[in-house]
Amino acid sequence: MKDCCSHRINGLSRREAFGLIALGGGVSLLSTFAPSVARARGHTDMLLLTCMDYRLVDDTVTYMDGRGLRDKYDHVILAGASLGALNDKFPSWAPTFWSHLEVAITLHAIHKVMVIDHRDCGAYKVILGPESVDTPEKELATHTKELQTLRAEIKRRHEHLEVELGLMSLDGRVQDIA
Ligand SMILES: [Zn+2]
Known part of the structure; x- marks a missing residue:
């Protein structure tokens, strides 16, 4: 350490x-x-959005290191990641995300946003209800919908940005979401 x-x-x-x-x-x-x-440490051209879950902090760093992105991304953390950035239960989180994205664009000229949700996410259970993610299949479908909704909104506001989506399992593996 x-x-x-x-x-x-x-x-x-x-x-x-x-x-x-x-x-x-x-x-x-x-x-x-x-x-x-x-x-x-070079520069960044990317912003990463993840959940705050304490179990996956090291896995997130390991994953980004494995992608060759160590110290090469800005990092915004909101409970629920994609859902955190777009939900009615905590309306102050969306402006927080959008303003951070604008700062990353202004300060670091980022051209990409990576959004990584994760399985067994407590924020999804709190915001959408436990039944929204109570089987692995529903969990994948629910996260896919929220991730794609956020990507569409990012592209609507900043059409030049590339957006990559992923769903992390509790073992740290990331499933690409199209
Ligand atoms: Zn979470």
């Missing part, structure tokens, strides 16, 4: 770097370190 205090910044640990700043470098040293760290 990564220890934040041992994380290296330009050959210095974070603690050493901030120690230097405290000793007299001030803001100029901070601004010397921070941008170089960001530049060293």
